Amino acid sequence: MTIIKxxxxxxxxxxxxxxxxxxxxxxxxxxxxxxxxxxxxxYIDEATKEELQNLHFEISSKSPNYDVYKKCFQVNHFENSGEKIVVFKDIHSIEDVENEFDLKLIEEVGEAEFQSIWHETLKGSVELKEPMLFEQFVSVLQKEMGERWKEYCLTITVNEKTIGIIIPYIERGTLEEGKLMYFGIVPSMRGKGYEATLFEKAMFVLKEIGATYYIGNADVENKWMKDVFEKTNCRQLSSTERYTKTITQG
Structure with missing residues (x-):
């Protein structure tokens, strides 16, 4: 095995x-x-070979390599492009929340309806750093979850009113680490008290599929998501910084 491998x-x-x-x-x-x-x-060589526009590195503030990273990024002309908080929540003994949420899979609502809801939830998002088509989003899901990605995609309604979308799954290479690939609420339903309850519901779904804990993150500028973390007693573990190098011009 080579050193780089x-x-x-x-x-x-x-x-x-x-x-x-x-x-x-x-x-x-x-x-x-x-x-x-x-x-x-x-990774610069790989990104260049694949003709990608951008290469990102996300590094933890607690990494033993923090100073080495920053020096290396400076030499290779990376720019600091953002910061996130990383949170943890123990969900081993979490109980289901009492609510009127109706959860449905893509097969139940149809892919066109799921796509429409997804587009709505993107409006006003501070997390989306690059324009994204639905086909690109699906490609990301397939790479992260495999061909069974549709089994993780859930739409949420209350009294037949659309609330949003959650995509809970188990992190690749782990047995118990729960993640949310996506947590979005349509603009018309934001600020009405659904955020924290829906997040707790998502945590229960994670527990149901085998997770014992949740690791999540949000941009430091994302006050909405940080407020959800606070209301649901997530504990901040660290922060990460993102460094970006432009490989090819789009």
Missing amino acids: QLEKNFKVRRGVSSSITIEENNAIAFTEKQMEEVVQH
Whole structure:
């Protein structure tokens, strides 16, 4: 096994829309400056070969490589493009919430209706950094969840009024780490008290599919999502910084 292959095991690669790729540190293992330069250059080469527009690295404020990263990013002309908080919630013993939510899969509402609701939930979002088509969103779901991605996509209604969409799933490579690929509420239903209750419902769904804890994140500018985390007693673990390098002009 080559040195770069050994180093690659310490990172998660997340493919976003067709024009970008995000690299996240997977293990808190210290690297030398030379090793870090090899890793960063490897992903620059990969992104260039694939003709991607952007390469992103997300690094934790608690990473033992924090200073090494920043020096390497400066040398390779990456720019700081945002910051997120990372939160944790123990859901091992969470109970279902009493509510009138009606959860339906894509097969029950139809893909066209699901797509329409998804577009509505995007309005006013501070999380969306790049324009995204529904086909690109589906591609991301397939890469993260496989061909059974539709089984995780749920629409939410109350008294036949559309509330939004949740997509709970188990993180790849783990057995118990719950994630929300998507948590969105349509603009007309925001600020009406559904946010925290729907989030708790999503946590219960995660428990039902085998998760014992939840790890989530939100942009520091996303007051709406940070408020949901606070109301549902999520605990902040750390923060991450995103560094971006433009590979090709779109």
